[in-house]
Amino acid sequence: MIGQDKKGRPGKRALTAAAALLLGGLVFGAFRLARPAAKFSTAEVKRKEFVDYLEVKGEVKALRSVIIAAPYGAGDLQIMRLAANGAKVKKGDVLVEFDDTTVRQKLAQDQSALKSAEAEIHQSRAAARLKQEQDLTDVMKAKFDVQKARLDASKQEIVSVIEGEEAKLKLADAEQKVKETEAKLKADRSAAGADLASKQQKHDQAAFQVQQDERSLASLALRAPLDGVVALQNHWQPQGGPTPFKPGDRAWPGAAIAELPDSSKLKISARVEEAERGQLKLGQTGTVRVDAVPDGSFEGRIDTISPTASLDFGAGWPVPRNFSVEVAFSNSDARLAPGMGAVVRVAVERVSSGIVIPSSALFRKAGRTVAYVRRGSKFEETTVEVLRRSGDEALIAKGLQPGEQLALKDPTLAE
Template sequence: MRSTLWLLGVLSIVALSACEDPAATMAERPAASSAVLVETEIAELALIVQDAESVGTLVGNESVTITAKLTEQVSAVYFEGGELVEAGAVLVELIDVEQLALLREAEAKLRETQLQLDRFLTLGKDIATAAEIDVARARVDANAALLEALRSRIADRTIRAPFDGVIGLRRISVGALLTPGTVIAELDDVNPMKLDFTLPEHYLSQIDIGDSVDAKSTAWDGESFAGEVTQIGSRVDPATRAFSVRALIDNKDARLRPGMLMAVNVSLGEVPGIVVSETALVQSGAQSSVFIVDDESIARRVTVEIGRRMPGLIEIRSGLSPGDRVVRNGQMTLRPGVKVRESNLASEADSLAGIGA
């Protein structure tokens, strides 16, 4: 009997000792009593500016390579290259001594036949029959046509600017013998400029004529040049899955030149979306997540899909709902299921201000 009681006493002491294990008590007590201090914010809907980025190449609004139409020697050049010229300005003259002589001869023949026709018409049947009058009229028409042809040939020997623009570097000199197709210079209308670029096909339903374009060039220290979309390509390239877009860029100062490379940003309008502070994002490899706090102040980690980044903010495309309380700061020490204590710095500041008043 005494042995049995002694054994029961020993077992009771062992059981009590196990229940009061200091290590277990120390491990559990902080978890039950402490809460992690964090800052939170409410996930809200906001209007998010949608845009598309690309790179494009500038093209003159009108561009032409000025060439000779005939074989002739250059008699005068009236440009050096790089300057602005007006439509109709004479650029090059070719030697036309023979053509001018033929022109004077044709003018004399036309005057002679016209005078003869006028006499026939004035005196009538007294000196000429109807047939003779018809022949005289035909000669006048023939000489007028010959004169017009000669004037056209002489005009070909005076090369003029077809439109206002910047003339390129000249490729010929006085005395050079030009042949049909010889390049004289390039002429570009540079205001406005055409900016050609491509966009992935998923933007096809979002872009529209008139959308704003912001373009930048390294040649001008990242300065922005404004424009708008004027044309959208009719096809999607099956190799690149992209379509062509053309915008017009204002260039009244003539600082932009054809062939320049520009970074393009196209504004596609505003759409509603959920945004949170960029500091709320927890990145683990390719996976993005945030911590949210439930009604019982318990932290939960949720995976999210991120969208556009903005200064200090980030768009959340999936994983959050408007009104979710998101941990903005302090999440680096959080674990899922941990109780949190929210810091409201704005409220504390307001309280202090009220006390001071």
């Protein structure tokens, strides 16, 4: 018996030690859960309206934009000055200036040709006036000679027969001379008119060419047609691939140099998955948060939802198919600009009376969702069933009652 007791004592000691360790763990855990509740921030379980929000990420874009393109018929198009990418400009500001040396030289030559044409017209008109005055003088003299010859022929009764015949011949010659001078006057007028018309045509061509040069010269300075933000366009470089235009580059007629979005009329362009699209409706309103304007307060309205899915090439590889959504701003701010990131928060469903708690009061323990409910001076772990979450709030299906206080930090991890 004494031997058996001695043999059994080590087993009893091990059992006693294990029980002591277990009891110590329970006491330690109880001690940790029984820490004063005042050391932890708490939140109250409330019965109130729960709003399920859908957050849609997108980008601020302009409803209308203008492409600034290189002009046609302006010769060599080397960029001398160019507005910086992202620069804010006002209507009338110069965006692009091309080298105008060649056009100015051609303009000077054509202006010289125009002055020469104008001088030729003045000379032709002066010569035509002189010739016309001479022709008129000749006509007047010929008519005077006719009158004199008629007067001499009227003296036939008092002069000899021979003198009378001579007078008749002189009258006929004088009348013929009048016809010749009048015909010459008419012919000279016609020739002068044709010559003047030819020189006027030459003048008009020179004037047209000067106007073309002036238009080409004016087109080499591209100005902003509206207020906006400059977005330089890419062109292909053999060594660098697609790169934005810069001073020194040569463009071609019609090349898109820059895009100028109308910043006075903006929208938010976004892409959503099929499940999210099913929760959105045209006309729904929501709040808009713009990353670059953190202190701004904006409202938006869903203006467009695409009826069919399309490839979203901006979402990486493999290219997904999703739906496009456009949100119109209800208010504006001068600080808004195309390209800014934005988040639209839309209320897609409301539960008028639900048990609502902060999402930060929920914790995961051994695959379960739990909350720590305040019971006197300690917190009690309680399993809860979450119906849905939205933002920083959660709708609870069961496990909690309104008025209960929940720990916002896991009390079992507090030091």
